Each structure stands twice: as C-alpha cells, then as structure tokens.
Amino acid sequence: MSYQQNNYYVSRRQQNWSRNQNTTRYTSAVKLGPVTHTILVALMVAVLGLIYLTQATRATGYDYEAQAIDSQIAELDQQKSELEIENARLTALETIRSSSVAREMTTPASTEYVNQ
Amino acid sequence: MKQTVLYTRRSRIFATILLLIVSIFVVRLFYLQVIQHGHYAALADQEQLKKERIPAMRGLIYAKSDGKPSLLVMNETVYTVFADPAIIKDKQEVVDVMKRVAGGNLRTDFEALLDKTDSRYQIIATKVTRLQADKIKEEGLSGVGFQAVSQRVYPEGSLAAQVLGFVNGEGEGLYGLEGYMDADLQGVDGRLETVTDVSDVPLTIGDRNVREPAQNGDNIVLTIDRNIQSYAEQALAAGLKRTGATNGSVLIMDPTSGEIMAMANLPTYNPAEYFKVTDVAQFNNNAISKPYEPGSDVKTLTMATGIDQGVVKPEDTFLNTDAIEIDGWTIGNATKGKTGIISFQTALTWSLNTGFVTVAQRLGDGKTITRSARETMYQYFHDRFRLGQLTGIELANEAPGILYAPDHQEGNAIRYATMAFGQGLDATLVQVTAGFSAMINGGSYYTPTIVDGYVVDNSYDPIDAPKPVESGVVKESTSDSMRAMMETARASSFGYLDRQGYKIGGKTGTSQVAREDGRGYKDDESIATYLGYGGTDMPEYVIMVSLSGEGRELQGARDALPVFTDISNWIIDYLKIQPKG
Structure with a gap:
C-alpha cells in the first residue's frame, strides 16, 4: 500500500475561497473506468426514479383519501339538505294549522294594548 | 489476418442489420411520437382526462315570517332509475325490488320496458329519494343505474304560486320570480378537468388540472309575508x-x-x-x-x-x-x-x-x-x-x-x-x-x-x-x-x-x-x-x-x-x- 504525496500551487482566488482548507490533496489509487461510471449514473437515475415513483404514489394515495372525504362531505351535505327540507315541511303553515295544538287554539275575543 | 478480415466483415453486416432495425424503430417512433403526436395525445386525454361540469345550485327563495326569512322554495336531489335490459340477469328480481322500494315512483309500463332487450337505456322510475336509491343499490341489481337530478321543493305547497313561478324540466325558470330573475337564481356552473385513474378518481399529478368552483344562484328573500x-x-x-x-x-x-x-x-x-x-x-x-x-x-x-x-x-x-x-x-x-x-x-x-x-x-x-x-x-x-x-x-x-x-x-x-x-x-x-x-x-x-x-x-x-x-x-x-x-x-x-x-x-x-x-x-x-x-x-x-x-x-x-x-x-x-x- 503506497500513496503519493503531491503538492499543488493554487491561484490567489482559489486560495481566498478555500482559505481554511489544506493545500495538500490525496488522490486514491483506485481508478473507476467508463463502464463503472455509466453503471453508477444509471443506478443514480434509477434511485431518483424510484424516489419520484414513491412520492407520486404517495400523492395518489392522498388523492384517494381526498376523494373519500369529498364523497363523505357530499353525502353529509345531502343529508343536511334533506333535513332542512323536512324541517321546512314540518314548520310549514299547513302543517302547523293541522297540528293538534293549533286545533285546540281559539280566536281571542278582544285585544288589549298596553302603552309602555 | 484472414480471420480478422472475416470478423470485421461479419461485424459490419451485423452492425448494418442492427442499424437498420434501430432505424426502423426510430422512424416508427418518430412517426408515432412526433407526426401522430396530436392524435395519440388526444386519445390519451380522452382516456385519462376527465372533464366535468360542477352544477351550480339554484338559489333558494324565502318569504318573510315575523320579519325573518322563511323558506318557500328549496332544492332536492332525487334520482332517475334507468335499466339496461340487455344486461339484466334476473328480471323478476328487478321487478320485485323496484315494486317493494319505489312502487309509487315506477312508470306504469316499467315491466314491459325491461323486455326491450334491443335497448340499452330505459327509464323505469323517476323522483326516487336518496333513501330509496340506497336501498335499491344495496340489492346489487345488475343492469340498473341511477342518475341524480335536482328539483324544486315547495314546503308551503301552492302558497304564492303565481308570484314564484316554476322551473321546467330543462331547469329554466318560467313565470313569476323564477322567470324574471332566472339568470340570478341559476348561478354559474363550475368546471373540473383532471387526470383520473381507472376508477375515475381525480389525481393531482399532471399540470393540466383545472378546478373552477360553481357560483351558486342568489338566495332571494321576498317582501311577501307568508302569514299575510x-x-x-x-x-x-x-x-x-x-x-x-x-x-x-x-x-x-x-x-x-x-x-x-x-x-x-x-x-x-x-x-x-x-x-x-x-x-x-x-x-x-x-x-x-x-x-x-x-x-x-x-x-x-x-x-x-x-x-x-x-x-x-x-x-x-x-x-x-x-x-x-x-x-x-x-x-x-x-x-x-x-x-x-x-x-x-x-x-x-x-x-x-x-x-x-x-x-x-x-x-x-x-x-x-x-x-x-x-x-x-x-x-x-x-x-x-x-x-x-x-x-x-x-x-x-x-x-x-x-x-x-x-x-x-x-x-x-x-x-x-x-x-x-x-x-x-x-x-x-x-x-x-x-x-x-x-x-x-x-x-x-x-x-x-x-x-x-x-x-x-x-x-x-x-x-x-x-x-x-x-x-x-x-x-x-x-x-x-x-x-x-x-x-x-x-x-x-x-x-x-x-x-x-x-x-x-x-x-x-x-x-x-x-x-x-x-x-x-x-x-x-x-x-x-x-x-x-x-x-x-x-x-x-x-x-x-x-x-x-x-x-x-x-x-x-x-x-x-x-x-x-x-x-x-x-x-x-x-x-x-x-x-x-
């Protein structure tokens, strides 16, 4: 196992940007060929694709949940609407007039007004 | 040296054939994806992109009662039940269920309509309530479908009928307030355009989703006092x-x-x-x-x-x-x-x-x-x-x-x-x-x-x-x-x-x-x-x-x-x- 130590001269600008870095770099003796690079790139693309698919699937899952909630809201809205109609029918004048309470009521013989 | 020449020649022939095959694919793909792009894009849209009208709710009409609004005209969702006689498996079951659940809403000749197997759409009942529709759905009848319809409801019956007017089958207000203020009462329908899955569930993916909510019609309060x-x-x-x-x-x-x-x-x-x-x-x-x-x-x-x-x-x-x-x-x-x-x-x-x-x-x-x-x-x-x-x-x-x-x-x-x-x-x-x-x-x-x-x-x-x-x-x-x-x-x-x-x-x-x-x-x-x-x-x-x-x-x-x-x-x-x- 051997390594080679190299010294590089760096420009002033680069020196300014990496002021606190070592000026000595070590290069690995392991060299990656073009095939390896291609495979690595392909793997990275595949991983990114998988991540995209995972996220898209998760978003689609939310769509199903949203759809279910929308359906529930529509169902509840319809039930509310039906109850409002029923309420309106029960409080309609004809219903009130034919109720047992109304049948027992009589017309007042006279009306007195009190000045406040 | 001779083998090398042969090897090179075979390689060239193989490469040429390969190139030809690839060229065919490229040309075909170019034809499908570039020249026929519009056609196939339209086909895909037709399959995946769903366009729906979001109906606006017609405005309600109120009278006054002791100075407060009191409903005179409301909306109710009812269902039209239709049958596809061609795919009904058990006609007698359909007849029994429909008579039991929606007897009063059936068309008088509905049994005869179920025999018209050359037809794919026969209306057999109208104005079926949601509860009735749910009961029919529970029976799982094949060849029976539902269509939601909104209709006007009048809790006070004929009270102020000529003042109110009515809404015809096409949703058009006629006579009275319904006729005069039809445009205000109708509202503006909304629009939904979205990519859907096979179950018609809208998906958020894609950049062409459009959702414009409906603007419901005006809810009008009349000067009419219902008691007077x-x-x-x-x-x-x-x-x-x-x-x-x-x-x-x-x-x-x-x-x-x-x-x-x-x-x-x-x-x-x-x-x-x-x-x-x-x-x-x-x-x-x-x-x-x-x-x-x-x-x-x-x-x-x-x-x-x-x-x-x-x-x-x-x-x-x-x-x-x-x-x-x-x-x-x-x-x-x-x-x-x-x-x-x-x-x-x-x-x-x-x-x-x-x-x-x-x-x-x-x-x-x-x-x-x-x-x-x-x-x-x-x-x-x-x-x-x-x-x-x-x-x-x-x-x-x-x-x-x-x-x-x-x-x-x-x-x-x-x-x-x-x-x-x-x-x-x-x-x-x-x-x-x-x-x-x-x-x-x-x-x-x-x-x-x-x-x-x-x-x-x-x-x-x-x-x-x-x-x-x-x-x-x-x-x-x-x-x-x-x-x-x-x-x-x-x-x-x-x-x-x-x-x-x-x-x-x-x-x-x-x-x-x-x-x-x-x-x-x-x-x-x-x-x-x-x-x-x-x-x-x-x-x-x-x-x-x-x-x-x-x-x-x-x-x-x-x-x-x-x-x-x-x-x-x-x-x-x-x-x-x-x-x-």
Whole structure:
C-alpha cells in the first residue's frame, strides 16, 4: 500500500475561497473506468426514479383519501339538505294549522294594548 | 489476418442489420411520437382526462315570517332509475325490488320496458329519494343505474304560486320570480378537468388540472309575508265561494315603501306539479298581467287631481241630475236618486259618475273636457300615478295596460269623461294600488317591489329601504283631503264592520267588462273591486281585492268589500297596530 504525496500551487482566488482548507490533496489509487461510471449514473437515475415513483404514489394515495372525504362531505351535505327540507315541511303553515295544538287554539275575543 | 478480415466483415453486416432495425424503430417512433403526436395525445386525454361540469345550485327563495326569512322554495336531489335490459340477469328480481322500494315512483309500463332487450337505456322510475336509491343499490341489481337530478321543493305547497313561478324540466325558470330573475337564481356552473385513474378518481399529478368552483344562484328573500299571504289566500277563497266568482286577486302593499306584503290569485296551482295544469292561464299572475278597466276605484285619483289642481274641494257642490251629456253621449249613474245640489263628498260616498265627469270638466273650462283638462288628467294618471305603463316589479309577464294620451285619436273628451270614473283605460291591480298608495301617503310614488334582500352565507342581508321614485305626486294637503274623504265614505256605510280606533278608508269598484268584439260592454258580467287602506295616523297597509267570473255580475260593495274587511281586521292584529282614540 503506497500513496503519493503531491503538492499543488493554487491561484490567489482559489486560495481566498478555500482559505481554511489544506493545500495538500490525496488522490486514491483506485481508478473507476467508463463502464463503472455509466453503471453508477444509471443506478443514480434509477434511485431518483424510484424516489419520484414513491412520492407520486404517495400523492395518489392522498388523492384517494381526498376523494373519500369529498364523497363523505357530499353525502353529509345531502343529508343536511334533506333535513332542512323536512324541517321546512314540518314548520310549514299547513302543517302547523293541522297540528293538534293549533286545533285546540281559539280566536281571542278582544285585544288589549298596553302603552309602555 | 484472414480471420480478422472475416470478423470485421461479419461485424459490419451485423452492425448494418442492427442499424437498420434501430432505424426502423426510430422512424416508427418518430412517426408515432412526433407526426401522430396530436392524435395519440388526444386519445390519451380522452382516456385519462376527465372533464366535468360542477352544477351550480339554484338559489333558494324565502318569504318573510315575523320579519325573518322563511323558506318557500328549496332544492332536492332525487334520482332517475334507468335499466339496461340487455344486461339484466334476473328480471323478476328487478321487478320485485323496484315494486317493494319505489312502487309509487315506477312508470306504469316499467315491466314491459325491461323486455326491450334491443335497448340499452330505459327509464323505469323517476323522483326516487336518496333513501330509496340506497336501498335499491344495496340489492346489487345488475343492469340498473341511477342518475341524480335536482328539483324544486315547495314546503308551503301552492302558497304564492303565481308570484314564484316554476322551473321546467330543462331547469329554466318560467313565470313569476323564477322567470324574471332566472339568470340570478341559476348561478354559474363550475368546471373540473383532471387526470383520473381507472376508477375515475381525480389525481393531482399532471399540470393540466383545472378546478373552477360553481357560483351558486342568489338566495332571494321576498317582501311577501307568508302569514299575510296565507290569510289573503284563505280570505280570497272564502270570497270566491261566497260570491260564486271564479277568479280573484288580492294585493297587499306597504304604501310607505311599495313593498308587496301579499299577492294572491285564484284559481291557483301547485308549482311542484306544474305539469299537471291543463289551463295555462293559472300560471298568470293576474295582479300584474291582466289589465282591466279599474272602474270606480279610479274616482279617487280623479278627485285627487281636481283637489291638487285647486278646482274642487270635498265640500264643493254640483248639480246632480243622474245624467250628464258629453259630445252627444249620455253618461248616467249606477246609483240613482241622489239628485240636486250635492257635494263631491256625497258623489264619492255614493260613487256617482256624474260627480267625477264634473271634476274633469272643471279641470277645463267648467263646461267641457277641454284639451287642457285632458292633458292635466293624463299628466296625473299617466305621469304621476303611472297608470298604463309597466311598474317594474320584479316579476315576469307584467302587462302595461292602455291609457290614451290627449293627442291620440282615441284620447277625446268622451274617453276622458269615462276615464274620470275608471272606464276607457286598462290598468293592472299593481298599477292602481301603487298610484293609490302615492295618493294617500303624502304624495310619494314608490315602485312596487317584491325583493326584500338576500341570504348570503346563511345570513339575511336586506337591501336598502326603497326610496320614492317621485315625490310631490300630489300635495300633502291633497293627500290629507283624500284620506278624509275615503274614511268618511267608508264610515258612512260600512264603518260598523271595522275595528274601532283605526282609520280605515276605501272605495268600491264595479267595472263593466268590454265585449270581445270591441262594441261596448257585456250586459251580464262585471268585475267587483275594493281598494282601501288602514292604519292610525298614516296608512300602514293598502289592500286591493278583485273578483270576477264569466257571466257573473259582481259588485264592489257586496262582493269585494267583505274580503277587504276580513283581511283588514286580521292584519291590524298581525302587524300589531295599536288603536288611537
């Protein structure tokens, strides 16, 4: 196992940007060929694709949940609407007039007004 | 060396073949993806992209009840059940389930419809409720489907039917408020465009999703009070029964705002079952759509014109001979015997035509109804009291009526002589009531209105109080004089019918009915009306009653007045008007 130590001269600008870095770099003796690079790139693309698919699937899952909630809201809205109609029918004048309470009521013989 | 050459040659052949194959793929892909792009994109869209209309909810209509909105017209979702006879597996099961769950909603021939296997769509039941639809769905019938439909619901039944109008099968508002304010009530449909999966579930992926929510129609609150409307309809029905009249209308208006408190017409119909009506005349709101010769009610307007112009006073006198001649035509009184020197108050009390023709003459040179007199009458009747023209009330099919101007060939002296006692002109109840209200409220004309406000986000949002479109229609002193005359006229004959402590005034009307051929009037038919008001210091309500019937000779005092009295005595309590004195 051997390594080679190299010294590089760096420009002033680069020196300014990496002021606190070592000026000595070590290069690995392991060299990656073009095939390896291609495979690595392909793997990275595949991983990114998988991540995209995972996220898209998760978003689609939310769509199903949203759809279910929308359906529930529509169902509840319809039930509310039906109850409002029923309420309106029960409080309609004809219903009130034919109720047992109304049948027992009589017309007042006279009306007195009190000045406040 | 030779092998190398062979190897190279085979490689080249293989590479060429490969290149050819790849070229074929490339060309084919280019054709499909570039040249045919539009076609396949459209096919994909058709499959994946769903476009839906989000229907706007039609606006609700409210009446008022003790000052609060009370629902008159609502929306209900019902279902139309259809069958695909070609794929029904067990017809008997479908028949049994449908009869058990939706027996009353089935088409009479629905069993026969299920046998039409060459058809893919047969409607077998209509107006099925959600609960019924859910029960049918639970049975899992094959070949049976549902279509949601929105329909109008009327919790108060036929109450104010002609005011409301109805909505036809195409969702179009017809007659009444539904017709006049159709665009406001309809709202604007929304739009949904989205990529969906195989189950039609909208997906958020893609950049072409469009969701424009629907704008629901306006929820309108009417000036109509449902309790007053209901009582007016009952009183009118009793009046028709008592008199034998076949048609009747009642209009109740607030004279200080022009707001319609009730507008009743008989015969009526149930708007939920408009399709069962055989006589379309029942859809008409006669109070606004049927001009007629108003008769003696208009004498009050003639008298007000005379007083306002300073040519007569209630206590002024004239010689009544029960007949008066105008341009060779003799005009007589219906009530005979009040001859001699009598006051205009007496003329109003006994509704003597001669008295009001005399007023018309005094608007001119005192002897004839001059052009100047006619122009003055026209100015008051048409321009101030606004007879013979549309009032602008927010209801469909309002009719203008007819009032001839003095420069029209029909606007001659005899025409204006008859107009002085309410004939020779056509006006609607709403026109006469609005003009009368201006006369008794101190001289402010209010446009009759039926819309009181809106319900927005479940909160009542009333519109601003109406303002008079014209003030000074008559002087306040004229208005005071006219109220005093009408209260005297009513008290002299019918005061005992009224509640004590209130100022009730009015005028009877018995109108002749013009013959269809335009030659004079029918001998056996007349329209009875009563136009009056009630309150204490100032009138708080105006009621106009009209009764008619083919071949019926009806009279204002005998037939229409009791309906007015009935409503007037009731409404005093309902409006909590405290007596004075």
